[in-house]
Amino acid sequence: MISTSxxxxxxxxxxxxxxxxxxxxxxxxxHDVTGAFNVTSLSVxxxxxxxxxxxxxxxxxTHDVDVEDGxxxxxxxxxxxxxxxxxxxxxxxxxxxxKPGNRTLQFTEDMPLFLPPGRITLTLxxxxxxxxxxxxxxxxxxxxxKAEEDGKATTTYLSGML
Numbered sequence: 204m205i206s207t208s209x210x211x212x213x214x215x216x217x218x219x220x221x222x223x224x225x226x227x228x229x230x231x232x233x234h235d236v237t238g239a240f241n242v243t244s245l246s247v248x249x250x251x252x253x254x255x256x257x258x259x260x261x262x263x264x265t266h267d268v269d270v271e272d273g274x275x276x277x278x279x280x281x282x283x284x285x286x287x288x289x290x291x292x293x294x295x296x297x298x299x300x301x302k303p304g305n306r307t308l309q310f311t312e313d314m315p316l317f318l319p320p321g322r323i324t325l326t327l328x329x330x331x332x333x334x335x336x337x338x339x340x341x342x343x344x345x346x347x348x349k350a351e352e353d354g355k356a357t358t359t360y361l362s363g364m365l
Contacts, residue, residue, distance in 0.1 A: 233339035240338040
């Protein structure tokens with residue numbers, strides 16, 4: 204028979220795992236792209252993202268190249284399968300020309316009204332007009348409703364065990 208203290212400790216561990224900020228966005232540079240920008244940090248607001256609402260992606264970067272114009276490609280994968288792709292001008296969302304130095308680049312995009320539950324990976328890939336790669340980052344996102352549902356479901360399940 205399982206002791207009450209062991210059961211309580213197990214429940215607390217499950218609850219902590221469900222309510223930790225594991226749903227927050229994380230990011231990494233793309234392994235197959237060496238860009239001219241060194242992305243030093245990235246944030247997403249709100250975090251976690253919300254369906255049907257705008258999300259702002261802020262990248263802090265340093266670079267030693269001039270950028271007069273370029274393009275930005277966004278790809279969305281759901282469990283590794285591409286479900287959305289969009290390309291457009293880099294300048295407009297960010298101010299150009301860009302001289303070498305440190306800067307923060309911000310992109311705001313409206314999230315779809317429906318996002319499936321689970322892990323969503325957004326890849327942002329920027330190039331200069333001469334095809335020089337500027338940066339490429341992969342951002343793991345989770346939608347807010349999924350995180351809330353999991354926290355509530357875990358709490359409900361765990362309360363039934365006590």
